[in-house]
Amino acid sequence: MSRRIILFGPLPPPYGGVAIYMKALVEHLRSSRVRVWTYGGAKPNDKRIRFIAHRKLGTLPALISEGRDARILDASHFHLEYPNALLLPVWLTCKRLLGFAWYKNILDGSLPKRYPHFGRRQRWLFNLAVNRVDEFVVVSEDLRRWLKEEIGVSRPVRVIPCLMPRGPSAPSEANAVLSNQTEKLIGQYLAHARRICCIGVFFPTYGFKDVAAAVEQLRNRTGEDIGLILLDGGFVRDESYRTEVLRGRDWITVLEKVPNPELYEILKRSDVFVRGFADESYGISRIEAIWCGLPVVATRAGETRGMLLYDAGNEEQLIHQLQVALSGSSQDETNLWAERYRQEAEENLHSVARVLGIEQG
Numbered sequence: 001m002s003r004r005i006i007l008f009g010p011l012p013p014p015y016g017g018v019a020i021y022m023k024a025l026v027e028h029l030r031s032s033r034v035r036v037w038t039y040g041g042a043k044p045n046d047k048r049i050r051f052i053a054h055r056k057l058g059t060l061p062a063l064i065s066e067g068r069d070a071r072i073l074d075a076s077h078f079h080l081e082y083p084n085a086l087l088l089p090v091w092l093t094c095k096r097l098l099g100f101a102w103y104k105n106i107l108d109g110s111l112p113k114r115y116p117h118f119g120r121r122q123r124w125l126f127n128l129a130v131n132r133v134d135e136f137v138v139v140s141e142d143l144r145r146w147l148k149e150e151i152g153v154s155r156p157v158r159v160i161p162c163l164m165p166r167g168p169s170a171p172s173e174a175n176a177v178l179s180n181q182t183e184k185l186i187g188q189y190l191a192h193a194r195r196i197c198c199i200g201v202f203f204p205t206y207g208f209k210d211v212a213a214a215v216e217q218l219r220n221r222t223g224e225d226i227g228l229i230l231l232d233g234g235f236v237r238d239e240s241y242r243t244e245v246l247r248g249r250d251w252i253t254v255l256e257k258v259p260n261p262e263l264y265e266i267l268k269r270s271d272v273f274v275r276g277f278a279d280e281s282y283g284i285s286r287i288e289a290i291w292c293g294l295p296v297v298a299t300r301a302g303e304t305r306g307m308l309l310y311d312a313g314n315e316e317q318l319i320h321q322l323q324v325a326l327s328g329s330s331q332d333e334t335n336l337w338a339e340r341y342r343q344e345a346e347e348n349l350h351s352v353a354r355v356l357g358i359e360q361g
Contacts, residue, residue, distance in 0.1 A: 003033070003069055003101075004033060004035060004070040004071070005029075005031070005073075005358065006035045006036070006066065006067070006070050007022065007036045007037070007075075008037040008075065009038065009074070009075030010038060010041065011023055011026065011044060013041050013042065013259065014257055015258070015259060015260040017282065021162040021164060024166070025164060025352065029349075029353060031358055033358070034048070034358070035070075036050065037049075037059075038051060038052065039051070039058070050062060054076070057087070059090060060090055060094070063100070064094070067098045070098075070100045070101070071100070071101045071356050071357060072101065073105055073352070073355075074104050075105040075107060079091050079129055080104055080129045081106065081108045081111055083125035083126050085121065085125060088125055092128065092132050095132060101134045101135075102134050103134060103135050104135075104136050104137070106136060106137070106138045106139070106147075107139050107282065108281055109281025111143070111146075112142070112146045133155055135156045135157075135355070136155060136156065136158065137160050137355060138157060138158070139159070139161050139162045140281060140302070141159055143281070160352055161344070162282050162348075163303075163341060163344060163345045163348055164345055164348060165342070165346055166291075178265045179262065182258070182266075185253070186229065186266065188227070189229045189253040192226060192227030192251065193224060193226070194224055194226045194271050195269065195270045196211075196215055196227070196270065196274060197228075197272070197273050197289075198229070198231065198275065198276065199230075199275060200231075200276065200277055201233045201235060201236050202232060202239075202242035203236050203237065203238050205277065206277050206278075207276020207277060207278065208230055208245045208276065210276050210313060210315060211230075211274050212230075212249060213315055214315050214319045215322070216249065218319055218322055228251060228252045229252075229255065229270070231255050231266070232254055232257070264292055267288065267289050267292040270294060271326060272297060272322060272325040273289035273294045273296050273297070274296070274298065274318075275296065276299055276318075277312075278301060279301060280298075280302030280303075281302055282302045283303045286302070291338050293331075293338070295324075295325040295328075295330045296334070297309075297321045298310075299311070300312075306333055306334065306336070306340075308325055309321070
């Protein structure tokens with residue numbers, strides 16, 4: 001008898017890389033065998049999707065009723081990347097009793113940097129989890145190498161980037177629209193002669209400060225009217241850092257928790273996309289920008305092909321690459337990479353389907 005397949009992870013809203021990845025999987029992997037478990041945000045109005053109050057041990061009744069002998073692709077963060085002292089033991093106990101196969105989908109590129117700073121209990125929980133995973137699905141070769149060579153895992157580790165084809169409900173580049181509220185909020189941004197878009201949060205590792213400083217220098221050196229829009233995910237915030245980034249810079253527009261469907265239209269109305277995150281695991285937003293025809297300036301982390309690169313924290317490199325992007329000289333390469341990424345997204349989807357046994361190959 002065919003085994004039940006469960007996709008377990010966050011769905012938007014809010015809109016983050018993992019949620020967008022999960023949303024694409026849910027929309028594309030439509031099969032009677034596929035069940036979806038999600039948590040956080042709003043409860044989806046979809047019979048295929050089970051909302052789990054994980055902080056109230058909602059995984060326990062879900063596993064008991066639907067987990068036996070299932071294949072579970074787990075993109076949550078609380079079983080391994082940030083191992084929870086209560087949720088992880090419940091998960092592992094159920095795994096032993098119910099016999100489900102645990103496919104751990106790791107999308108957190110910061111894990112290798114964070115692991116050396118784990119406390120004794122956190123490290124014990126992490127190693128307990130690692131030894132019970134049946135197969136790992138990771139988004140980068142760096143994560144695969146780290147698991148195999150430094151952690152010493154013996155289970156299979158497959159590299160499948162989290163870039164998926166845009167789902168049937170995603171707006172195309174041609175028909176993306178903005179809400180009336182968003183249209184009003186970005187009026188100042190659209191009034192600038194040149195426009196640079198950046199996504200992240202007001203926290204040092206996401207690089208908003210570096211991007212703002214670089215744009216300020218570019219404005220001063222060229223005399224051009226350049227506006228910057230910071231799309232704030234809002235899931236973490238350093239208030240003093242935010243104040244420092246925005247102080248005296250009235251040419252910066254901030255939008256918070258922008259729905260992903262509206263992102264495409266904002267990108268279309270921009271000239272350059274810049275992503276300053278120092279610990280990028282893959283970087284779906286980078287590819288979304290390329291799909292919208294924008295040159296991308298990005299740190300040397302995560303996906304970097306077809307992009308103008310700089311070292312995180314190197315302001316002069318960032319200024320130079322922004323100048324190159326604004327010149328339009330990289331547009332042909334951007335268009336070529338857009339098509340290549342579309343092809344790779346389809347390949348990634350088929351790879352996930354094969355891992356879960358939905359497709360043969």
